[in-house]
Amino acid sequence: MDIDDEVVIIGAGICGLATALALHRKGINNVVMERSETLRNTTGAAIGIRQNGWRALDQLGVAETLRRTAILIHRDRTVSLDDGKVHEILMKGEFRCLRRKDLIDTLYDELPSTTVKFGCQLESIKLDPNTSKPVLRFSDGSAILAKVLIGCDGGKSIVADFLNVKPTKKFSFCAVRGLSNYPNGHSFDHDFVRITKDNKFLGIIPIDDHSEDEKKEAVMDVDDEVVIIGAGICGLATALALHKKGIKSVVMERSESLRNTTGSAIGIRQNGWRALDQLGVAETLRHTAIAIQRERIVSLADGKVEEIPMKGETRCLRRKDLIDTLYDALPPATVKFGCQLESIKLDQITTKPVLRFIDGSSIIAKVVIGCDGGKSIVADFLNLKPTKMFSICGVRGLSNYRDGHSFAHEFLRIRKDNKLVGRLPIDEHLVYWFCAHPYVPGDERNWEDPEEIRRSTLDLLSDYPKEIQEMIEITDVKTLSFSHLRYRAPWDLLMGTFCKGTVTIAGDAMHVMGPFLGQGGSAGLEDAIVLARNLAQMGSIHVESRRKVTVQGVEEAFNLYVKQRKMRVIRLSLQTYLTGMLLGASSHLKKLLCIVLLFLLFRNPSGHIDYDCGCL
Ligand SMILES: Cc1cc2nc3c(=O)[nH]c(=O)nc-3n(C[C@H](O)[C@H](O)[C@H](O)COP(=O)(O)OP(=O)(O)OC[C@H]3O[C@@H](n4cnc5c(N)ncnc54)[C@H](O)[C@@H]3O)c2cc1C
Structure with missing residues (x-):
């Protein structure tokens, strides 16, 4: 396939979808090739967005929709369990914690319906010897001759390999994350709380704030x-x-x-x-x-x-x-x-x-x-x-x-x-x-x-x-x-x-x-x-x-x-x-x-x- 008039984006994660939307807003045709069979909107639970991120979301025209999905975080509080010290600072600028699903779905919903092609796993890239255009080969054996390619294929990027970028490295740290739902509402303040002990670190950020009364109304x-x-x-x-x-x-x-x-x-x-x-x-x-x-x-x-x-x-x-x-x-x-x-x-x-x-x-x-x-x-x-x-x-x-x-x-x-x-x-x-x-x-x-x-x-x-x-x-x-x-x-x-x-x-x-x-x-x-x-x-x-x-x-x-x-x-x-x-x-x-x-x-x-x- 020669998709000459389109920009090809690899990966329908946050960056791939945002890039596709930004191009779409500027009237540039694009197609996003995603290896999963559906939107990967369930992995990773949630994501904190600071004021610089909100500026970008404002430019993409999705910030208002997303603001309705998450409360504003007012304070940053660090508690050390080692010495009992609590350090509190007022949050600078807008900070909210979004469900990844809300962010991914909102970006996706703004795109023309055929923008993202699912089940397309990029396997390799090389330059066509005649046209010097990038030839993308996918794991199902199909190939695309692209004019412009943007790799948003995450931390183990095949596009980065093609650009001979040195392999990514691993921290000696790992992380676990999740969402906890309090059916009767939680009682946490609108704070980003960090609790440290030795070399462990636990972060807690409320996303929304359902009170018991609101839940009852949900019947x-x-x-x-x-x-x-x-x-x-x-x-x-x-x-x-x-x-x-x-x-x-x-x-x-x-x-x-x-x-x-x-x-x-x-x-x-x-x-x-x-x-x-x-x-x-x-x-x-x-x-x-x-x-x-x-x-x-x-x-x-x-x-x-x-x-x-x-x-x-x-x-x-x-x-x-x-x-x-x-x-x-x-x-x-x-x-x-x-x-x-x-x-x-x-x-x-x-x-x-x-x-x-x-x-x-x-x-x-x-x-x-x-x-x-x-x-x-x-x-x-x-x-x-x-x-x-x-x-x-x-x-x-x-x-x-x-x-x-x-x-x-x-x-x-x-x-x-x-x-x-x-x-x-x-x-x-x-x-x-x-x-x-x-x-x-x-x-x-x-x-x-x-x-x-x-x-x-x-x-x-x-x-x-x-x-x-x-x-x-x-x-x-x-x-x-x-x-x-x-x-x-x-x-x-x-x-x-x-x-x-x-x-x-x-x-x-x-x-x-x-x-x-x-x-x-x-x-x-x-x-x-x-x-x-x-x-x-x-x-x-x-x-x-x-x-x-x-x-x-x-x-x-x-x-x-x-x-x-x-x-x-x-x-x-x-x-x-x-x-x-x-x-x-x-x-x-x-x-x-x-x-x-x-x-x-x-x-x-x-x-x-x-x-x-x-x-x-
Ligand atoms: C190995 C294998 C081979 C088979 N081959 C064939 C075949 O060749 N031909 C054939 O006709 N049949 C075949 N079957 C049987 C067929 O797959 C099933 O009969 C059919 O998929 C059942 O469909 P279903 O919608 O009733 O149930 P499911 O496919 O199990 O769907 C149930 C849905 O309910 C959702 N759900 C479950 N609990 C909840 C909850 N608490 N709240 C909300 N949602 C919930 C699930 O997420 C799921 O989407 C095969 C089965 C197996 C295991």
Whole structure:
């Protein structure tokens, strides 16, 4: 790409975004290349800005907005715990401590929407021998011929290396930082307090000043909205399904941004595509992934190969594509980020659900749908039995073949002992893979570290074909994840109560089931369609141009939803459970029992894809 008319900035941190905004204010086109997949607005907690910084923010035209987010600090107080001395000085000039998120988001929001390109990690720079323009090479293999380059790529800068700047050095000091939230307000003065002892130093700066009274006022009554907890696949699909039926909803998500980078990819079978068609997003998503034509199961133990033509439409979607597409189809501001539900109880007088969030705020809701995943707080409120853990864990990732892969458009599964590797191409370059293997209790390995995940998986699959090992070797580390697989027991689903008054659950919150049939996500999409259809038919009335939910109707709609979904999710969960048990079973007797039950109960093993959730 030759982006001749633009300045290229590397890094969308504070400096990169501020530079982009300053150039934009002066009418100079620019593009910011950021290696992360989203704004890095959650790291680093907060940042103190002195009067010189405020002068710069004033020039950028964002100071007034930011002043509203943080109190003014009046004093600088140093306390020495060694000799008890306190040194106080009045703060010179304007000093405020900003949440980094506020600063980064405010700068970003002022930029034209396409300025920042995410997921672009600069790997190297050299000068083009003919034009002597800088050629930037990115880790996904793409390259840019730039005219002007500004490196705002932080302390380990590749642009600084290109300029032959000597490497940065490290202090013999380290630092820890964080934000503490006092739900009932803190009682600190508006001071920058430094407490020193020996060679340790603790700094405390208040950002805002919520008093208890202000917090009480934060109890919001969102009477005309359905409150959905969790912006995963199911929460977003439910919000979209309701939106399509004219019912307004708000989605409260605990993360600070869309969780579109975890889990790498997801297989969607024909029942899932039916639901996506109803949501009106299937066509967009079909363009992002190839159709899988057949299934092939290889047993490395005896060399047997079983080939099954793929029934119905199957594609493997990047989770990011699915989540982003659902999100983009929602009205702006439907999802509220940084809202972690802490508890639910029923208001004693109105019996409406009162949702309490970890920042101390509360919402009185009329209708609540818990799409808060496998460790659901809404499920706890409904007194569902806790979910259980399989004795199996899963690793997954995305491998990018820069020159294209040569794999058939097939879902390949390779078994050996009690290990299972699955491989699904997403497009001609990108391949999704997963590996399920027994979970070792007390395993000391750091499964949070992607490099450790890669190393351990390669060790585990050392007896697998070379192409499988190569696939794992080239996996993009950012996409590698490990999970100890969780399920809600089929018998708990049978006995459980999935709604109480105007509160219900959907997706993994109801039926987390393990990945062995690749149906958990699609089952959540089906939930969304059935739930929204029932709410529109029985739980709401037309008011002006949209629908308003009615308490009595919602209870009926939820009861019908649970009735319509229960057998479907019990069957899916049971088949998944038996398949998982078969994989993890150590005794022959257990294996035999699983095989017999699977044969008796699920004569058509892929019958689960025939389910039709119906029209929205
Ligand atoms: C290894 C593996 C492979 C899989 N493969 C497939 C597949 O191929 N096909 C398929 O269909 N399914 C697959 N699944 C299952 C699928 O990933 C899940 O069923 C699906 O992601 C569940 O979506 P969800 O929205 O219900 O829950 P989640 O994706 O867990 O989303 C829950 C959301 O709620 C938020 N949240 C949680 N608690 C709170 C709180 N207290 N307050 C506010 N927000 C909260 C979370 O941050 C999250 O955003 C797989 C699962 C695994 C583990």
